[in-house]
Amino acid sequence: MSRLRIPGRRPWWRRTIATTGLLALVSTALVGTGTAPAGAASWTPKPSPMTTPWTAQVPVDKPLPEYPRPQLTRPDWANLNGIWDFAVTGRDAGQPSSFTDQIRVPFVAESALSGIQRKITENDKLWYKRTFTVPSNWNGRRVELNFGASDWQTTVWVNGTQVGAHKGGYDSFAYDITPQLNGGTNTVVVSVYDPTQTGGQAVGKQRINDVRPHNGGGIFYTAASGIWQTVWLEPVATAHITRLDMTPSLGNGTLRVKVQGASASGRSARVSVSSGGSVVGTATGTVGSEISVPVPNAHLWTPEDPFLYDVKAELLDGSAVTDAVGGYTGMRSIAVAKVDGVLRPVLNGKFVFQTGTLDQGYWPDGIYTAPTDAALKSDLQAHKDLGFNMVRKHIKVEPQRWFYWADKLGLLVWQDMPAMDTGKSPGPAARTQWESEFHAIIDQHRSSPSLVMWVDQNEGWGQYDQARIANEVKAYDPSRLVNNMSGVNCCGSVDGGNGDVVDNHIYVGPGNTAPTATRAAVLGEFGGLGYKVPGHEWFPGGGFSYEDQPSVAALDNRFVGLLDSIRIGQLPAGLSASVYTEITDVENEANGLLTYDRQVVKVDTARVKAANQALINASRNPAPPVTLPTGQYKSLRVTTPGYTDKYLRHQDALAFTEVVDSGSSALLKNDATWKIVTGLANSNCYSLESRNYPGEYLRHRDFRVRRDANDGSALFKADATWCAVAGTGGVRLSSANLPGSYLRHIDSEVWLATPGGGHAWDSPATFTEDTTWAVEVPWAP
Numbered sequence: 118m119s120r121l122r123i124p125g126r127r128p129w130w131r132r133t134i135a136t137t138g139l140l141a142l143v144s145t146a147l148v149g150t151g152t153a154p155a156g157a158a159s160w161t162p163k164p165s166p167m168t169t170p171w172t173a174q175v176p177v178d179k180p181l182p183e184y185p186r187p188q189l190t191r192p193d194w195a196n197l198n199g200i201w202d203f204a205v206t207g208r209d210a211g212q213p214s215s216f217t218d219q220i221r222v223p224f225v226a227e228s229a230l231s232g233i234q235r236k237i238t239e240n241d242k243l244w245y246k247r248t249f250t251v252p253s254n255w256n257g258r259r260v261e262l263n264f265g266a267s268d269w270q271t272t273v274w275v276n277g278t279q280v281g282a283h284k285g286g287y288d289s290f291a292y293d294i295t296p297q298l299n300g301g302t303n304t305v306v307v308s309v310y311d312p313t314q315t316g317g318q319a320v321g322k323q324r325i326n327d328v329r330p331h332n333g334g335g336i337f338y339t340a341a342s343g344i345w346q347t348v349w350l351e352p353v354a355t356a357h358i359t360r361l362d363m364t365p366s367l368g369n370g371t372l373r374v375k376v377q378g379a380s381a382s383g384r385s386a387r388v389s390v391s392s393g394g395s396v397v398g399t400a401t402g403t404v405g406s407e408i409s410v411p412v413p414n415a416h417l418w419t420p421e422d423p424f425l426y427d428v429k430a431e432l433l434d435g436s437a438v439t440d441a442v443g444g445y446t447g448m449r450s451i452a453v454a455k456v457d458g459v460l461r462p463v464l465n466g467k468f469v470f471q472t473g474t475l476d477q478g479y480w481p482d483g484i485y486t487a488p489t490d491a492a493l494k495s496d497l498q499a500h501k502d503l504g505f506n507m508v509r510k511h512i513k514v515e516p517q518r519w520f521y522w523a524d525k526l527g528l529l530v531w532q533d534m535p536a537m538d539t540g541k542s543p544g545p546a547a548r549t550q551w552e553s554e555f556h557a558i559i560d561q562h563r564s565s566p567s568l569v570m571w572v573d574q575n576e577g578w579g580q581y582d583q584a585r586i587a588n589e590v591k592a593y594d595p596s597r598l599v600n601n602m603s604g605v606n607c608c609g610s611v612d613g614g615n616g617d618v619v620d621n622h623i624y625v626g627p628g629n630t631a632p633t634a635t636r637a638a639v640l641g642e643f644g645g646l647g648y649k650v651p652g653h654e655w656f657p658g659g660g661f662s663y664e665d666q667p668s669v670a671a672l673d674n675r676f677v678g679l680l681d682s683i684r685i686g687q688l689p690a691g692l693s694a695s696v697y698t699e700i701t702d703v704e705n706e707a708n709g710l711l712t713y714d715r716q717v718v719k720v721d722t723a724r725v726k727a728a729n730q731a732l733i734n735a736s737r738n739p740a741p742p743v744t745l746p747t748g749q750y751k752s753l754r755v756t757t758p759g760y761t762d763k764y765l766r767h768q769d770a771l772a773f774t775e776v777v778d779s780g781s782s783a784l785l786k787n788d789a790t791w792k793i794v795t796g797l798a799n800s801n802c803y804s805l806e807s808r809n810y811p812g813e814y815l816r817h818r819d820f821r822v823r824r825d826a827n828d829g830s831a832l833f834k835a836d837a838t839w840c841a842v843a844g845t846g847g848v849r850l851s852s853a854n855l856p857g858s859y860l861r862h863i864d865s866e867v868w869l870a871t872p873g874g875g876h877a878w879d880s881p882a883t884f885t886e887d888t889t890w891a892v893e894v895p896w897a898p
Contacts, residue, residue: 160200160219163234166330166655167481167714171492175230180221183490185265185347186289187521188564189361190443193255195350197305198222202246203233208310209242212274216246222348223265225341227328228484236328237342239312245344246306251298258352260298262305263291265346265516268485269311269318276303284550286311286319287514287535288557289346311342314538317547319554321512321535322477330656330704338477338704341485346516356381357440358432361388363564364596365448367417367465371398371409372446376430378404385433390426390446392416397426404432417465418447418566420506423527425566447524447566451598453617453637457739460637461693462598462618464529464569470736471529471694472680472729473507474500474710475642478515479703481655481713485513492715494522496700499711501526502722504729509641509696512536512575514558523567530565531600531696533572534558537579548581552589559594569597572641576604576622583613591616603641624663624698627683628856629799632691639694640687644679645708648672648719653702653712660707663698671873673721674881676710678872680728682857684735685842685849689742690801743841743848745793745803750895752777752789755862756846757886764789765815765860765867765890767807767824772815772867777896784809786896791815797827797834799853804837808897815839815860817852817869820876822860844889859888 165172176182178199184190202216205226224231226243237243251260262273268286272279275297283290297303312318313325324337360377376386381404388410389399402408416424425445432440454463461468476496480487487493493516500508507529510519514535523530534555537543543551555573562568571594573586580602587601601613604622612619618639621630626643647662648669654660666672676697683695702709710720745751753765755774763774766789777789787809796802797814805815813826816837827833838853839860850860852869861870861878868878870888 160221160232162221162232163229165229165482167653169480169482169488169492169715170495171488172230172482174491175221175488177221180230180488181223181347181486181490183518185349186263186517188444188517189358191351191353191441193252193352195249195252197247197249197348197350200247204244205235205237206242206244208240212306212308213244216244220245223344223346224483224486225268225345226343227339227341228480228482228486230483230486230488234328236325237311237313237340238325239315241310241342243309243311243343244306245309246304248302248304249350250302251350255352259293259295259355259357261291261351261353262294263289263347263349263351264344265289265348266514267307267309267344267346268323268341269313269316270309271344272308274306284318285554285557288554288561289517307344309343311340313340313342317537317541317543317550319535319537319551322479330659332656332659332705334705335661336706338479339484345485354432354440356384356432356434358386358430358442360560361428361430361442361444361564362560363428363444363446365412365415365446365450365566366409367415367448367450369409370411370413370415372412372426372428372448374400374408374410374428374430375406376402376404376408376432378432381432387431387433387438389429389431391429392426401433412448415448418449418524418527419464420469420527420529423447423525423567425524444564445524446564449566451569451596453598459691460632460634462569462637462639468693468736469506470688470733471507471639472683472697472732473505473509473529473531473695474697475511475699476500476508477511477699477701477703478513478519479701479713481704490518493519494526495715496711497522497526497528499700499715499718500528502726503710503720504726504733506729506733507531507694507696508700509533509572511699512578514562517562517565520562520565520567524565528567529569530567531570531572532558532562532568533575533603536575539578541579543579543581547579551579552586555586555590556593559590563594563596570600570618571597572600572603572620573616574602574610576608577602577610580611583611584615585613587613587616600639600641618694625679626856627679627687627692627695629687629690629853630692632693637693638691639696640683640692641696642698643695644676644697645699646672646675646679647707649707650712650717650719653714653717654707655702655704655713659705660702661705662708665707667875669719669721671875672719673724673873675871675873676720677724677728678874679857680725680732681872682851684728684732686840686851686856688732688735689739689842690840693736740843743843745841745848745892747793747795747803750790750792750808750898752893752895753791753890754847754893755887756844756889756891757862757883760862761891763862763865764893764896765791765862767810767815770824772822772824774862774865774867781896783897790895790897796838796840796853798831798838799840802838802840802853803850805839808895817855817858820869820878822867822869844885847889847891849885849888850890860890861888863887 601616645663790808835854
């Protein structure tokens, strides 16, 4: 067994993985300079509702000391995380005359780790203040003040002068503060206004709720207001590099790079790609134009082998280097292509099933901000340990270090654009802001090799112009897949009809999503199996799930059964990816494979990993499709040892198994004979018509299998349609409208049974044998 409970010893997710050379350098560079606020020595965090393995490891000053921008690194920088003076005023108030509280940046005011832990409403404005000095060896360079992210409307002053204002909760921003510096002790003041769902902006799952555990909340969680990612200073040259846009081009063995710059128009840039310290390719071009750097015999990036190259970009003035930055890349491609006649996503030209989870990115101690970098990495490591090769980051955008760990560990990332509030049609200003922020997020993360798909909208939340937005995102970043709407079958959502995938949400599922001539089929959400671990509940007794499980054994059986169902049924039928809800519990959602505090892994790690690996392997080596002879009469024989003389028959309209032999009555032989016809609800599947009651079919109703007349309804046709999947010594018949549930005999009765289900007819003993039928010569031709 591989369930893990962490009693204080070094847990499995603290295993470290080496970073690239330059990143390792800057991670240990200058990490801040400044003066602690008055009273900071007495600052303490608030008690966390639940403690993670990292809650107590957060330094009072300089939390999250790692360099925050791995795709654009410089050796000199100063971390401004730590204790800031803090105040809350009315939303329309000016700067307060005094800051009576202290907050630990970058943890949001609602969180325990911030030391504030109070509800912030649309009537509040947050104020931050601290002092800093600029290192003397930065003289002669410009100084930039950087914010990883702050939610939502942020205004910044340095030494009393406003240096900028920003709207957006998920994208980074920076200001050149050189003109405002005084050569000594400087003061920075920041105000943040965050109306959360009462405004029109992207909010994701945030809602204004009580910050302490409480009943209810559903699928929405505590708001996260104010600064929530690292704040830092960095010296730059007047002309300097601002971004590296990197796109692998496997067809011609190059890395296409656009070096973006400030005050660098017309300047040249030199880009080098190296591996293990040895340069493999170098090219020079103009800032803002595409530079093709040769990467011969590229070592491809895959989830199994997430190989990264180091990248160095230098800004040139003639032959002199005036600015240099480091980064990294992975050589990979992502597209959709026909594979055995089915449209599928292909990584490096090959189809591999993408199996992942929904990752909300919430923490009981830090809410939106992971307590440490090791914690940020831990959920991704959990995915790897459980055998997943993909993660869907659900309507939240993480710091760039999260993407670095996905790149380094090897996980395909579906990145959602955070949604606006549900049930509202956004106005023109909200739409403009949302699209502007979406473009900024794409720019910020477009160079991460793990990121393979943009998910524009979700279940119709704040939906508008789905087709136009999908086309624009594809044009803005043609190197990735685009999902115009995750959950097109759900909740009043409207499918834009375009993009690279068609995405259904089916709970518990896994359900059917059919590929089309233009889009691959994916299952954007399914599962939601719940199990509450005593002592590890956010609000004890308040948790909910889509299907509660009575024990960890039941959870294991049910979850592995869902993965096996996808492998056996949905994958051959055209499904190319699935996203399980979810990796961890979140507040009162108890659907996680891990508890919300990350202290307990609920499932059998080895067993889940094996099921995921079997699913991935099956996509690489697909079994031939199972077909049945339509238009012919056949009899279905039991294959369970000890019962192989029994056949499927109907009696008084119910389905049973009974011994049939040459001496059996003509009635019994007729009852045990079925005409195989094309599926009433799905032409890729089958229906079984009674031999002696033409027009009546084998169907399930309330789990019992019976023979009923076709009433022409969509429900009847779906209940009477069975999809054939391979079985040892025969065929298994899966329900078309309840995929993963099978025609099963038990105690001579025939039921619709589900692996890991909670009914008596779902019992695991001989489940596979009982659901496997041999297709034989008919007893009544």
